[in-house]
Amino acid sequence: MSIQTQAMSERTVLEVQDLAKTFHVASGASGTRELKALDGINLSVKRGETLGLVGESGCGKSTLARTLMMLEQPDGGTVRFDGQDPFALRGKSLRDWRRRVQMVFQDPFASLNARMTAGQIITEPFATHKDLYPTKAARKQRLNELLELVGLRITDADKSPQEFSGGQRQRIGIARALALGPDLIILDEPVSALDLSVQAQVLNLLNDLQQQLGVSYIFISHDLSVVRHVTDRVAVMYLGRIIETGTTQQVFDSPLHPYTASLMSASPKLDPALRPAKRIVLQGELPSPLDPPSGCRFRTRCWKAESICSVERPESRVREADGKISLGMPAMGVSEEQQIAECHFPVESAAEAGLAVSA
Numbered sequence: 413m414s415i416q417t418q419a420m421s422e423r424t425v426l427e428v429q430d431l432a433k434t435f436h437v438a439s440g441a442s443g444t445r446e447l448k449a450l451d452g453i454n455l456s457v458k459r460g461e462t463l464g465l466v467g468e469s470g471c472g473k474s475t476l477a478r479t480l481m482m483l484e485q486p487d488g489g490t491v492r493f494d495g496q497d498p499f500a501l502r503g504k505s506l507r508d509w510r511r512r513v514q515m516v517f518q519d520p521f522a523s524l525n526a527r528m529t530a531g532q533i534i535t536e537p538f539a540t541h542k543d544l545y546p547t548k549a550a551r552k553q554r555l556n557e558l559l560e561l562v563g564l565r566i567t568d569a570d571k572s573p574q575e576f577s578g579g580q581r582q583r584i585g586i587a588r589a590l591a592l593g594p595d596l597i598i599l600d601e602p603v604s605a606l607d608l609s610v611q612a613q614v615l616n617l618l619n620d621l622q623q624q625l626g627v628s629y630i631f632i633s634h635d636l637s638v639v640r641h642v643t644d645r646v647a648v649m650y651l652g653r654i655i656e657t658g659t660t661q662q663v664f665d666s667p668l669h670p671y672t673a674s675l676m677s678a679s680p681k682l683d684p685a686l687r688p689a690k691r692i693v694l695q696g697e698l699p700s701p702l703d704p705p706s707g708c709r710f711r712t713r714c715w716k717a718e719s720i721c722s723v724e725r726p727e728s729r730v731r732e733a734d735g736k737i738s739l740g741m742p743a744m745g746v747s748e749e750q751q752i753a754e755c756h757f758p759v760e761s762a763a764e765a766g767l768a769v770s771a
């Protein structure tokens with residue numbers, strides 16, 4: 413391994429290659445049909461960074477999150493966490509690994525057990541990792557630390573979830589996710605159930621925690637303005653595939669994939685300078701993952717589609733530093749800061765994407 417590659421991989425917490433997950437869905441008298449919820453996912457997450465994961469409902473975001481949490485068994489591809497394959501671990505090594513990836517769920521009203529106190533909820537993960545905080549005093553001290561970290565009071569430990577506001581409940585969920593000192597937290601729509609003013613507070617808290625602890629986030633959200641604000645890089649999903657990745661600025665300001673361009677042009681913007689020059693309206697409905705289009709999966713809704721798009725699955729295209737777009741680059745998401753998209757006819761410029769270009 414070259415020194416450069418070694419430095420890169422030391423910064424990589426999670427690396428996913430060709431990850432696949434197929435569900436077998438009951439289908440009338442004919443038995444079952446295959447639903448490819450994940451169809452060759454490539455992505456990487458670096459230490460201390462936030463990767464945004466966006467895409468329409470049903471594109472596979474939750475299945476990806478659940479697979480990374482090892483709640484689903486993949487049927488293909490590899491997951492490497494700090495270079496290790498978690499699916500190959502057993503016993504104590506598996507238990508140790510589980511503490512390193514945690515999740516915060518969307519709805520702080522539904523995700524906390526109403527019969528437990530905040531303190532019990534936050535410290536529940538200690539039960540399966542007794543060696544970390546073996547004594548009552550150590551557990552109490554850790555609980556107090558966690559409450560302080562997320563901006564709650566020590567006396568809040570004895571209250572039940574119903575006694576808290578939505579924002580405070582999400583703080584309890586975050587404290588619980590932090591309890592075992594994870595390296596990666598998957599945040600599944602963590603603020604979308606909250607009022608706007610509270611959203612900002614929780615997002616600021618997540619940012620402060622990342623600065624303090626160096627934890628990485630995968631931030632799943634439908635809200636593109638939030639994604640733009642809080643992420644370092646973005647992965648765009650469509651029907652079980654990641655069709656574009658890049659830095660947040662690249663993906664938002666000069667999307668390569670026509671699908672990304674349509675998402676960006678449809679996203680509301682307060683600043684008139686950022687408003688789209690024209691709005692790209694997608695044709696048709698999202699196809700069923702039970703019966704995805706041949707070739708490029710997006711082609712049935714794409715304004716740039718040509719006949720090759722229905723025949724050949726597109727290779728990756730990358731935007732070089734000089735702005736030129738070239739073909740056949742490494743697996744999407746695996747490289748560092750590159751902007752990569754799977755498309756036969758990538759969008760050439762911000763103007764073509766319908767995005768306003770500053771003079």
Ligand SMILES: Nc1ncnc2c1ncn2[C@@H]1O[C@H](COP(=O)(O)OP(=O)(O)OP(=O)(O)O)[C@@H](O)[C@H]1O
Nearest residue numbers: 435437447449468469470471472473474475476701
């Ligand atoms: N256990 C399951 N059995 C069968 N199909 C499933 C299962 N879980 C998910 N699916 C299907 O897999 C596809 C991806 O679902 P998933 O929930 O991952 O999408 P999503 O992007 O998270 O959607 P949303 O934003 O609405 O949560 C969908 O077509 C869904 O119906």
